[in-house]
Each structure stands twice: as structure tokens, then as C-alpha cells.
Amino acid sequence: MKIDAAYILCAGLGTRMGQIGTVLPKPLWPLFEKTCLDFIIMQVQALGITNIFINTHHLAGQIEEHVKSNKQTTINVLHEPILLGSGGAIHNLKRRFPEVKKVLVLNADFFFLLTPVTLRLALEKMQNATSLLFCITVPFGSGLNQVCIDNGLLKKIVQASMIKPCISYETYAGISILNLETLEYQEGVSTFFDSVANFENMNVPVFLDHGIEWYDVGTKQSYKAFYYEFSAKWPQGKRDVLSDTLIANGFLLPQKFSDSGSYSAFAGSKRVFNFDPDWNCLDPIPSDTFILKAPSAPIVTSGIYFREYVDKN
Numbered sequence: 001m002k003i004d005a006a007y008i009l010c011a012g013l014g015t016r017m018g019q020i021g022t023v024l025p026k027p028l029w030p031l032f033e034k035t036c037l038d039f040i041i042m043q044v045q046a047l048g049i050t051n052i053f054i055n056t057h058h059l060a061g062q063i064e065e066h067v068k069s070n071k072q073t074t075i076n077v078l079h080e081p082i083l084l085g086s087g088g089a090i091h092n093l094k095r096r097f098p099e100v101k102k103v104l105v106l107n108a109d110f111f112f113l114l115t116p117v118t119l120r121l122a123l124e125k126m127q128n129a130t131s132l133l134f135c136i137t138v139p140f141g142s143g144l145n146q147v148c149i150d151n152g153l154l155k156k157i158v159q160a161s162m163i164k165p166c167i168s169y170e171t172y173a174g175i176s177i178l179n180l181e182t183l184e185y186q187e188g189v190s191t192f193f194d195s196v197a198n199f200e201n202m203n204v205p206v207f208l209d210h211g212i213e214w215y216d217v218g219t220k221q222s223y224k225a226f227y228y229e230f231s232a233k234w235p236q237g238k239r240d241v242l243s244d245t246l247i248a249n250g251f252l253l254p255q256k257f258s259d260s261g262s263y264s265a266f267a268g269s270k271r272v273f274n275f276d277p278d279w280n281c282l283d284p285i286p287s288d289t290f291i292l293k294a295p296s297a298p299i300v301t302s303g304i305y306f307r308e309y310v311d312k313n
Contacts (some may be wrong), residue, residue, distance in 0.1 A: 003119070003177070004051060006044040006104045007093055010037065011057035011080050016219040018311040020292065020304055025059040027108035028066055029223065030275035030292055032252045032263065036217060037066065037108045041073060042249055047119055049104065052076065053093060057083045087190035094180045101181045107174040109218035112136075113241050114175075122177060122207045125152070130182045131197040134175040135208045137168050144171040147206065154204040157193065170208060213241050220304070220311065224290065227273055231261035 014021030017029070027037035037054075044052055053076045056063050060079055067075040076097075084092055093100065104119075106112070112134065126132040133154060135147055146169045148156035163169060178196065186195045197204045217223045230243070234257050246252035256264040265272035270287040279294035286302040293307045303312040 002102065002123075003047070003049055003104050004102050005097075005100045006047075006049045006052050006106065007090070008037065008040050008044070008052065008054045009086065009089060009105065009107050009174075010063055011055045011060075011083060011089060012109075013058045013083075017223070018220040018304070020306045020309050020311050021220070023059070023309055024292065024306050025063050026218070027054075027063055029217070032246060032275065033277070034251050035066065036111075037063070038070075039111060039246075039251065040106055040108050041070075041075070043111075043114065044104070044106070045073070047104075047114060047116055051100070053078060053097070053100075053103075054108075055080055055084075055089045055092070057081075082189070085189045086192035087186070087195035088188060090178060090180075090183070090192070090196050091186050091190070094183060094185055101179065103178050103180060105176045105178055107218070109216070110174050111213075111215040111217070111242065112173055112175050113213040113245070118209060118212060121209075125205055125207055126177055126179075127205075128179075128182075129203055129205050130179050131202075132177045132205045132207055133197060134173045135170045135206050136173045136212070136214055137208070137210060138171050139168050140166050142171070146170065147172050149206050149208070152205055154197070154199040154206050156199075170206075173214060215242065224288075224304075227263075227290070228271060231257070231263070231271060231273075234261065 010027045012026060014026045017026055028035045031039050041052060054067065055078045057080045064077055067077065078092055078096060080089065122132055138144055143160050145160050146158040146163045147154055148158065149170060183196065215226055217226050247254060258265065258267060260268060260270045262269045262272040264274040265281045266284050269284055272285055272287060272289050274281045274291045276291050276294045279291065285299045288302040289299060290304040292305060295305050295308055299305060301312055303310045
């Protein structure tokens with residue numbers, strides 16, 4: 001068994017990214033020198049997958065222009081004039097590209113550091129199932145839905161507000177392997193668990209590996225928390241798979257990190273992250289500031305800046 005293609009879901013409305021999510025699609029939020037989408041594409045290629053699809057809807061033109069600018073990679077874009085939902089997007093791929101049989105589905109806002117060995121083990125566990133879900137363990141209070149697993153199969157989903165107090169629990173990572181050949185086609189808008197991985201009507205195996213590194217940047221809060229955690233490790237010289245991968249593939253330039261935990265910022269600034277390559281941070285600015293694209297006016301308050309848009313902390 002092998003993967004025919006990867007499908008990166010990029011059509012979301014970005015509502016969890018605050019004001020800037022209305023003008024900058026989440027897949028194009030910076031990951032140091034590049035974007036979150038660039039990282040997922042790089043990861044997919046490292047797994048040996050060259051047939052790559054993305055779907056678009058919200059701010060589609062920006063995403064399509066970005067992938068076209070990468071002359072070394074061909075990305076097949078499936079634009080959705082009407083948002084089809086997490087299930088409908090899968091069925092749209094099945095309808096338009098019937099030659100694609102087994103597909104790895106990922107989200108552009110979740111870094112799940114898959115290896116070829118892990119992917120092979122997951123395929124072996126999947127066997128003849130239509131879908132296999134990758135799950136992770138998160139601490140109580142994470143705000144994510146709980147998946148209940150019995151004998152390696154998904155049996156129930158509990159809404160985050162209904163989870164009973166515990167130390168930790170399992171949740172769906174938003175990453176799956178699907179066999180489109182055995183998926184019964186459904187037209188129109190649908191959710192993933194209604195029309196693709198309906199565990200009430202079919203066996204849905206779950207792959208849970210506690211050794212896989214993962215990072216969630218799907219909300220404004222988790223995006224900032226990712227950088228705070230990363231920058232806290234940097235002065236201490238703590239390296240992990242992610243940092244090594246980012247450096248090796250040109251996402252992260254170590255010389256831009258300061259001992260105070262800032263990136264490409266004025267010396268002495270604390271937790272300031274400047275991702276605009278055309279803007280030099282020559283003056284001190286407030287801590288806990290993210291510059292995705294620098295504004296024309298001086299920065300005097302903490303927040304996330306994208307040109308003239310600012311989402312204050």
C-alpha cells in the first residue's frame with residue numbers, strides 16, 4: 001500500500017485568527033521565514049509524496065498566487081465557490097480526480113511531524129478501512145473535542161464542554177489517510193464525520209503514537225503560544241526535531257534569534273517576532289509583538305501587526 005496524493009485543507013474562514021484572519025488566510029501566516037503552508041508542503045514532499053492538492057475558498061486569490069510563485073512545486077488547486085465543509089471537500093477531490101485512490105489529508109494549521117516509518121505503520125493498521133485517523137493526547141482544558149477509542153477504533157466524540165475532568169485525553173489531530181476508492185460519493189456540503197469517517201456506520205481505526213512531535217497553530221492564541229514556547233527553548237540551546245527541520249529547510253535563520261527570545265528584532269527586545277524581511281526593527285518596541293507585515297506608522301503597543309491591521313493583545 002502507498003499514498004497516491006496529499007490533500008492540504010486551506011479553505012477555512014480563519015475566524016479563529018482574530019481581525020487579521022479576515023485579510024490574511026491562515027495557511028499564509030508566517031512560520032519564521034516562510035509560511036505554515038510551505039511547511040506542510042515541505043513535510044509532504046519529505047514523505048515522498050509529489051502529487052499535492054489544496055482546496056481554497058476564503059481569500060483564495062492570495063493562496064493561489066502563493067503556490068504559483070513556487071516554481072519548483074506543482075500544486076493542484078480545487079477552488080470552492082461555495083464552502084463544501086470538511087467532508088464535502090474530500091468528496092470534491094474524489095469526483096474531480098477519480099484516479100486518486102489513497103490520500104493523506106492534512107490541515108495547514110497543524111504541524112504533525114510524520115516520518116516515513118510512522119506513515120508505513122499507519123497504512124498497515126488501516127488495512128481495508130476507508131479512513132484512518134491520527135490522534136494525539138492533550139491536557140484537560142485544551143478546548144478540543146475528545147475521541148473515545150475502543151480496541152483501536154473510534155467509537156464516540158465528546159464535545160470539549162462536556163469532557164469530564166481528567167489529566168489528559170485523546171483528540172483528533174485533523175490528519176487522516178483515506179481510501180477514496182471505497183468511499184461512497186456524496187454530493188454537496190457535509191462534515192468529515194458525517195460523510196467520510198462516520199464511525200457509527202463503519203470501522204474507523206485510530207493511530208495514536210505518543211512519540212510524534214506536534215504543534216497546533218490553529219488559533220490566534222495557539223499561534224502566539226507556539227512562538228513563546230519555541231523562543232523560551234532557544235537561549236537554552238534545546239533542540240528538537242522541529243527546530244532542526246526548520247533550520248535545515250530555510251524556515252529559521254538561527255542568527256536572527258536573540259538571547260532575549262526575539263526574532264529579527266532590536267537587540268534587547270523581549271518576545272518580539274519580526275517576520276517582515278523588508279522591515280528592519282531598529283528601535284525598541286513593546287514585548288509580545290508580532291510583525292507579520294510592518295505597518296507604516298510606529299509600533300507603540302503590543303499586538304499582531306499586518307500592514308495597517310492590528311490585533312492588540
